[in-house]
Amino acid sequence: MSSIVEITSQRDTRNKLKHPIHVTSEIGTLRTVLLKRPGKEVENLTPEYLQRLLFDDIPYLPIIQREHDYFAETLKNRGIEVLYLEKLVVETLSNPEIKKQFVDDILRESKANVNGAASVLKEYLLSFSTADMVDKVMSGILKKEIEPEKKSHLYEFMEDHYPFYLDPMPNLYFTRDPAASIGNGLSINRMREPARRRESLFMQYIMKHHPRFAGHDVPVWLDRDFGFSIEGGDELILSEEVVAIGVSARTSARAIEKLALNLFKRQDSIKKVVAVEIPKCRAFMHLDTVFTMVDYDKFTIHPEIQGPQGNMNVYILEKGVDDEHVNITHRTNLQEALKEVLGLNELVLIPCGGGDEIAASREQWNDGSNTLAIAPGVVVTYDRNYISNGLLRQHGIEVIEILSSELSRGRGGPRCMSMPIVRENLHK
Template sequence: MGFHVNSETGRLRRVILHRPDLELKRLTPTNKDDLLFDDVLWVRRARQEHDALADALRDRGIAVHLFGELLGETLAIPAARALVLDRVFDEKEYGPLATDVLRAAFEELPSFELADVLVGGMTKREYLERHPEPVSVRFHVMELDDFLLAPLPNHLFTRDTSAWVYDGVSINAMRWPARRRETVHFEAIYRHHPLFTGAEAGGFHVWSEGQSAYPSTIEGGDVLVIGDGAVLIGMSERTTPQAVEMLARGLFAAGSARSIVALDMPKRRAFMHLDTVMTMVDGDTFTQYEGLGMLRSYTIEPGVGDSELKVADHPPEHMHRAIAAALGLDGVRVLTPSQDVHSAEREQWDDGCNVLAVEPGVV
C-alpha cells in the first residue's frame, strides 16, 4: 500500500517537519503581523524544541523527513527547479525589467542554497552584495533592507500547506499572501522528489492543484481525517465552503471517502484553524476548546450524478451527533478541560487543544 492517511489517530509512520531557521530570525515587531505571527520568537529555543520533538518521534520508529532537505533535493531536479522559479519570478510581482534578471541570478544558486533563500528570504542589500543592480523601477524604489524575496516563517506549520486525505494529498491554496509561495514548494516536492515518485509512494491522488485554485482556499489545519471514509473540515477564516465542495467532489469521484462534515466556524484569528480548537485523540474521542461552543454543521455525501453532492444542514446542538453519524457511531466523547474562562482562553491562544496523536489514544 502506498502513502495514505486513514485516520488522525492511526499509527503515525512518516512525518514532514521543518526545522526553524533564517526565516524566523527575519521576524521583527514591525513585520510580524504581515507574516502572520503574534510575536517574534526565540529562534535558538525553537530549534531546541523542534529537535526534541523530532527525536521523540524517531524514538517511536517514525520516519522524520525534514522539509528543508526535501526541498533542496527537489531543486536539484531541473524540472522542479524550473517549476519553482517560474512561479516565484513573475512579471506581476517584479515587473518586466527585473523578472528575467532576478530569475537568472537565482538559477545560478546551488540547490540547497536556493532552498535556504526561497524559505529564508533575501533583501535588496543581500542581492547587491552578489550582483549588479538591474535596470528596473521596481528594484530602484526599494530600500536596501526591503525584502526582494520575503521570508516564509509559516513553513514551520507543515500541516497547513498540504494535507493527506486517505489515498491522496491536497496541495492547498493558502488564504493570505504571506503563505502563498509555500504551496509551490510542496507542489514541486510531491511532483518530483523520488520519495513521492518512486515505488514506495505507490501512486496517490492529488486532490487540489495548489495556488491556482485561489480564491477557493483550504488549509490543512482545518482538515481532520476521522476515519471510516469520513472527513471533518472547519470552514474557518482560511478555508472556504467552495474549497470544501471541490475536495468532496474529488474524494467521492475516486471512491476515497463517503462523507464530509463541515463545521461553520467563527471567522476570527483566535479560531484560525479547526485544529487550534478541536483535535481527534482516539477513534471516538476529541479534545475541544470550551469557548468553541456548538457550531452549525453540514454533512456532504455523494449525490446521484458523478459531480453532484448531497448536503444535509444540522443545527448547532447536533454538531457532535453529525460527527458521530459520519463515523458510524452512536456518539463521540468530547474532552473539554475544566478551567475558568480566562485560563481556558490563554490555553487556547497557545493551541492547548491542538494535540498530535501518534497512535490511538497516544498524544
C-alpha cells in the same frame, strides 16, 4: 498460530503501506511525518512586517530550533520516520532543468519583478548550490544583498524602504497547512493569505518530481490552482469513511464542496465529508486549533466554538445524484453529529483548559486543543498547557509533552507543525 484471516489482513496492511501516502484516520499509529525545522526565515521577521507575515511576535531562533529538534526526536524515539521539507525540496530540484523551472515559478508567484529585478534574482538564485538556493528562497532575499556597486538607472536612486525582494516564509514550520494527506492521495492547497500562498508550490514539485513520490500516480484531490482557499489545519480524517473540514477564516465552503465532489468521484472509501463552521477569527484560525481527535471516541474541544446546548452549524455532505452535486444535510449539535457519522453510542468532548473561562482562553491561544495523535490514545502536546494535559490524562490519554516557549509564538501546536504521510490503518 495466526489464522489465515489475520495473515491476509497483515499482508493487506503492508501492501497498502507501500504506497507513499496512506492516511485513513487522525489516530492510526503514525509511521512517517513531514516537518520543517525553523530557519533563517524566522530571523527575517521584524516588528514592522509581523502582520504582513502572519506573526504576533518574533521567536528566538536558537531556542525555537532546539525546541523543534526536541519535538522531532520525540517522534523518532517512538519509531516514527521524520522527513524534512527542506531536504525533500533539495532532492526534488537535483535536475538542473527542474531547478530552473522552480526558480521561474517561485519568482512569478512571489511577484518579485520589482523594477524589473526578476532576471537578476533568477541569476542570483541559480548561482547557489541547490541546498543554499532552497534555504535562500525560504528565508527571503533582502534588496541589499544584490544592490549594484554603481547606480546607473533612475529607479536605483529612488527611495524604497521595503527591505525584501523575496519575502521570507516564517510559517513554513507549520507543514500541516499547505497540503493534507487524505487516503492514498492529498490536497495541495490554495492558501488563504498571500504571505503563505507560495508554500504549497514546494509540495507540488515534491509530488511531481521527487523519486519517493513521482511515478506512484499519487492522486491530488484538489490542487492549488482552485480559485478558493482551503488549508490543512481544517482537514481532519476522522475514519476511513469520514473527513471533517472546518469552515473557517482560512477555508471556504466552496473549496470544501469541490474537494467533496472530487473525493466522491475519484475514490470509493470516503462516504461523508462533515463541514464544521467555526468562528472566523485569528484565535480560532483552523478547526484543529479548537478541535482534535485523540482516541476512537475522544476529542479535545474549545468550548467557545459551541453555542447554547452545544449548538453550532454542522453540514454532512454525501454523494449526490451525479458527479456535479452533493447531498447536504444540516445538524446543530457537533457531538451528536460525530456519533452519527462514526457509528458511536458514546463520545467524549474534553474541554480545553477544563472549560474554565480564563484557563480555556489562555490555553487555547497557546494551542491547548491542538494535539498530534501518534497512536490511538497517545498524543503530543505543548508542556505549557498543563490544565488541558492533566484533563487528557484523567480521560486515560497518554500525553507526551514537548517544549514550547518559542514554538508557540507562531500560534500553532504539534498538529500544526506536522503533516502525516503514512499512518497504520485502525483495527476494526
